[in-house]
Amino acid sequence: MNSIESKLLDRRQFLKLSTGSTAALVLGFCWPLNGKDSVSGEDVTFVPNAYLKIHSNDTVSVIMPRSEMGQKIYTALPQIVAEELEADWSKIKVIQGDLNEVYGSQTTGGSASVRTQYDRLRKAGATAKAMLIQAAATTLNVPVSECHAESGYVHHSRSDRILSYGSLVALANTLAVPKNVILKDPKAFHIIGKAYKSLDGVGKVDGSIKFGYDFELPEMLTAVVARIPKYGGSIVTFDATEALKVPGVTKVAPISAGVAVLAENSWAALQGRKKLVVKWNDGPHAKLNSKKISDDLHIALEQEGTIIRAEGDTDKALKTAERQIDLTFEVPYLDHAPQEPNNCTAHVHNGICEIWAPTQNPGAAWWAAKSVTQFDDENIKIHTLRMGGAFGRKLQSDYVRDAVEVAQLTKLPVKVIRTRSEDLKNGFYRPSTVHQVKVGLDRNNKLVSWNHKLSGPQDGWAPIITGGADELAYDIPNQKVSYVMTKQPIPIGAWRSVAHTQNAFVHESMVDEVARKTGRDPLAFRRELLKNRPRHLGVLDLVEKHSKWGKPLKDNRAQGLAVHYSFNSYVAIVIEISEAKKGLHVERVTAAIDCGTVINPDGVRAQVEGGIVMGLTAALYGEITIDQGEVEQTNFHNYRLLKMDKMPEINIHIVESTEPPTGVGEPPVPPTPPALMNAIAALTGKRLSRLPLKSQLG
Amino acid sequence: MTLLTFTLNGKKQSVDVPPATPLLWVLRDTLKLTGTKYSCGKGLCGSCTVHVDGEPRKSCTLPVSKVEGKTVLTIEGLGARGLHPVQKAWIEDEVAQCGYCQPGQIMTAVALLDDNAHPTDSDIEDAMKGILCRCGTYQRIKKAIHTAAEEA
Ligand code: FES
Ligand code: FES
Numbered sequence: 001m002n003s004i005e006s007k008l009l010d011r012r013q014f015l016k017l018s019t020g021s022t023a024a025l026v027l028g029f030c031w032p033l034n035g036k037d038s039v040s041g042e043d044v045t046f047v048p049n050a051y052l053k054i055h056s057n058d059t060v061s062v063i064m065p066r067s068e069m070g071q072k073i074y075t076a077l078p079q080i081v082a083e084e085l086e087a088d089w090s091k092i093k094v095i096q097g098d099l100n101e102v103y104g105s106q107t108t109g110g111s112a113s114v115r116t117q118y119d120r121l122r123k124a125g126a127t128a129k130a131m132l133i134q135a136a137a138t139t140l141n142v143p144v145s146e147c148h149a150e151s152g153y154v155h156h157s158r159s160d161r162i163l164s165y166g167s168l169v170a171l172a173n174t175l176a177v178p179k180n181v182i183l184k185d186p187k188a189f190h191i192i193g194k195a196y197k198s199l200d201g202v203g204k205v206d207g208s209i210k211f212g213y214d215f216e217l218p219e220m221l222t223a224v225v226a227r228i229p230k231y232g233g234s235i236v237t238f239d240a241t242e243a244l245k246v247p248g249v250t251k252v253a254p255i256s257a258g259v260a261v262l263a264e265n266s267w268a269a270l271q272g273r274k275k276l277v278v279k280w281n282d283g284p285h286a287k288l289n290s291k292k293i294s295d296d297l298h299i300a301l302e303q304e305g306t307i308i309r310a311e312g313d314t315d316k317a318l319k320t321a322e323r324q325i326d327l328t329f330e331v332p333y334l335d336h337a338p339q340e341p342n343n344c345t346a347h348v349h350n351g352i353c354e355i356w357a358p359t360q361n362p363g364a365a366w367w368a369a370k371s372v373t374q375f376d377d378e379n380i381k382i383h384t385l386r387m388g389g390a391f392g393r394k395l396q397s398d399y400v401r402d403a404v405e406v407a408q409l410t411k412l413p414v415k416v417i418r419t420r421s422e423d424l425k426n427g428f429y430r431p432s433t434v435h436q437v438k439v440g441l442d443r444n445n446k447l448v449s450w451n452h453k454l455s456g457p458q459d460g461w462a463p464i465i466t467g468g469a470d471e472l473a474y475d476i477p478n479q480k481v482s483y484v485m486t487k488q489p490i491p492i493g494a495w496r497s498v499a500h501t502q503n504a505f506v507h508e509s510m511v512d513e514v515a516r517k518t519g520r521d522p523l524a525f526r527r528e529l530l531k532n533r534p535r536h537l538g539v540l541d542l543v544e545k546h547s548k549w550g551k552p553l554k555d556n557r558a559q560g561l562a563v564h565y566s567f568n569s570y571v572a573i574v575i576e577i578s579e580a581k582k583g584l585h586v587e588r589v590t591a592a593i594d595c596g597t598v599i600n601p602d603g604v605r606a607q608v609e610g611g612i613v614m615g616l617t618a619a620l621y622g623e624i625t626i627d628q629g630e631v632e633q634t635n636f637h638n639y640r641l642l643k644m645d646k647m648p649e650i651n652i653h654i655v656e657s658t659e660p661p662t663g664v665g666e667p668p669v670p671p672t673p674p675a676l677m678n679a680i681a682a683l684t685g686k687r688l689s690r691l692p693l694k695s696q697l698g
Numbered sequence: 699m700t701l702l703t704f705t706l707n708g709k710k711q712s713v714d715v716p717p718a719t720p721l722l723w724v725l726r727d728t729l730k731l732t733g734t735k736y737s738c739g740k741g742l743c744g745s746c747t748v749h750v751d752g753e754p755r756k757s758c759t760l761p762v763s764k765v766e767g768k769t770v771l772t773i774e775g776l777g778a779r780g781l782h783p784v785q786k787a788w789i790e791d792e793v794a795q796c797g798y799c800q801p802g803q804i805m806t807a808v809a810l811l812d813d814n815a816h817p818t819d820s821d822i823e824d825a826m827k828g829i830l831c832r833c834g835t836y837q838r839i840k841k842a843i844h845t846a847a848e849e850a
Contacts, residue, residue, distance in 0.1 A: 070797070070798075070833045197789065197792060198794070202789065204788075205789060205794065205800060205804060206774070207734070207773035213735070266723050267715075267719045338832055339796065341736075389796045389798060614834060635738055636742040637740075641831075644823050644827045645827040647840075
């Protein structure tokens with residue numbers, strides 16, 4: 001058993017933050033000061049900390065500090081709390097927490113919800129349990145040591161008496177919050193590690209759960225924005241005469257992103273926008289196209305780069321190498337294209353700005369609202385709504401800013417929606433990058449030098465381009481990784497697994513190519529280079545076994561392998577493809593993941609399946625292109641997603657581990673495209689080093 | 699404006715909207731049935747699928763005037779009197795990730811099973827390939843359709 005000093009805010013601090021006048025961002029918590037919970041109206045509610053409310057009817061509400069977008073934290077996080085609380089799972093309810101500084105960062109990204117909240121939520125549950133046991137011991141007038149908690153009750157076995165949590169809340173409320181709590185021995189876990197069904201499973205199949213797009217307020221207007229089409233462009237004039245004739249359209253007015261059409265319903269807004277005539281100024285990038293961006297990136301590689309990893313002397317090692325292999329890789333811009341396009345509802349009235357946003361980043365939404373309205377901090381309120389997918393896109397707050405600006409045009413609440421086309425054309429894309437890799441081998445074909453130089457369209461935060469490039473896991477004595485940035489007007493952002501998407505593709509294609517060129521089995525070759533990386537080896541062992549790696553395959557079939565570490569987790573993927581008259585087909589994907597302690601194995605599997613599909617989609621079709629200063633893709637016909645008829649069979653294996661839990665949502669993505677490319681190389685002998693495949697397969 | 703009448707989830711429904719309005723927006727905005735989703739608006743993804751006279755139709759490109767006198771079933775109507783076996787199978791096989799595409803997936807799957815009680819994998823692929831899921835739940839959708847077929 002381990003005792004961890006509780007870092008949870010105690011109730012007094014929490015109360016001060018929740019109700020004190022200095023607390024700017026605090027919303028949504030209610031303390032039963034006068035014996036009633038102001039939300040539920042129940043007589044007494046025990047609120048031991050910011051993550052939990054235990055009600056007198058035995059319901060346990062777990063408050064979510066992060067947002068739900070399909071990663072199923074609405075089930076995984078409650079499992080963590082319920083485990084330590086010894087709660088009755090059937091009594092658990094989930095409440096989305098609003099923006100509140102007691103939670104620290106509420107950004108949902110970096111595959112971090114479970115790994116960063118694990119300790120906190122365990123402590124939250126354990127603290128509440130300790131207080132309930134204390135309350136029961138006092139009630140029964142027996143020593144605490146004779147009581148234990150189980151399934152929502154405190155038991156006193158000697159006298160065979162039990163008290164439900166709900167019956168203890170009044171007394172528990174009066175107790176001091178213990179500073180140190182004992183956490184359970186993981187060997188005794190019976191909720192963590194089990195494949196509980198999603199708590200919101202019914203709502204997802206009967207149409208009842210609400211996403212941002214479904215949000216509704218009385219008298220709410222709906223708006224769409226005719227957005228400036230070209231990067232750096234602007235509005236010259238607009239004529240709203242015809243738009244205003246559309247029944248239901250109430251107002252047309254410019255905002256910074258374009259011209260907003262406000263209406264009584266979505267269809268009127270969409271029709272109004274169609275009728276709107278806008279004269280745009282093309283701006284300085286009207287000639288920009290993908291070819292020019294690609295050329296810029298290639299030319300940039302001629303410059304000296306900023307070094308982010310240097311070990312040994314790669315230049316010398318290359319010169320003295322027996323053999324050198326060079327490859328240049330290129331990947332395109334990618335859009336996230338979540339199934340639910342961006343949207344946000346805002347109400348600006350009487351000096352108050354209230355926002356309802358499907359967002360991964362309520363903090364950024366708050367800042368967007370603040371910067372537009374300049375209202376006092378306490379008058380800006382953010383409510384986080386459920387997302388229909390996000391994948392990093394909803395970390396941005398451009399759509400929140402739109403909504404606030406539009407809401408300033410009316411006293412009524414307004415939901416600003418984007419069409420698919422607007423959403424695709426106004427993304428924050430996974431950046432396009434170019435990579436030059438030169439490796440040297442000694443006379444025993446041992447890899448002695450690795451030189452990776454990459455270029456990307458970024459003049460700000462480099463890791464969005466370089467992340468993972470400087471973490472090559474392979475044991476190579478001389479390594480140099482450097483980058484050169486070019487400036488482009490296309491917004492970029494974190495796309496599921498961020499820079500690992502491109503850098504894993506480069507690492508895993510290159511290592512595979514070396515294995516192939518030197519006649520070695522790609523798996524055995526990697527194992528050799530990963531001798532000191534037991535967790536990499538662990539996932540390799542699993543995929544070797546379950547993919548039947550190296551065993552004879554049917555005719556016209558081949559397998560490709562990739563392994564990659566990201567977001568503290570290890571994933572290996574084997575992809576088996578076939579070639580028939582109709583072209584290449586992805587038959588089977590075998591994946592292994594080591595993500596430490598598993599909270600919900602089925603949830604992990606779901607994320608791995610989804611990550612593989614996203615990786616395959618990117619490798620096969622994914623490409624945002626630019627022509628005449630604007631994005632060319634407008635809908636799913638020219639930004640294709642994988643469909644069910646192209647879906648391979650996916651088998652997933654999870655490494656058993658007692659290490660702390662690590663990322664799950666993103667790590668399966670990076671190794672997928674290179675595993676596919678390596679399978680193609682194995683089948684056809686052709687090394688394809690540019691994504692997506694569609695342009696190269698014919 | 700003229701009143702348009704159709705049967706919605708078992709009840710007569712009249713709406714007073716421009717006849718060219720897509721059924722999707724009539725359901726969502728006028729009738730507040732938001733279970734039917736917007737995702738592409740061009741008939742390319744299937745998130746907006748409902749049944750019209752028992753056939754799966756993409757409601758984003760279907761003018762409401764075309765359903766006059768017809769019978770429309772949405773995801774809300776499907777489970778109104780207890781969950782449909784397909785919905786149960788979806789829960790059993792834990793299909794949904796974000797859930798946004800799932801009403802369209804489920805409505806399409808129900809129509810498939812109405813026609814073909816025991817579809818093969820390739821029947822399923824044929825029927826479902828127009829319904830996109832960005833979260834990548836296809837493997838589980840296929841499994842859940844088999845589950846529903848076995849249990850029905
Ligand atoms: S929203 Fe109707 S098919 Fe996509
Ligand atoms: S479950 Fe998210 S789009 Fe299908």
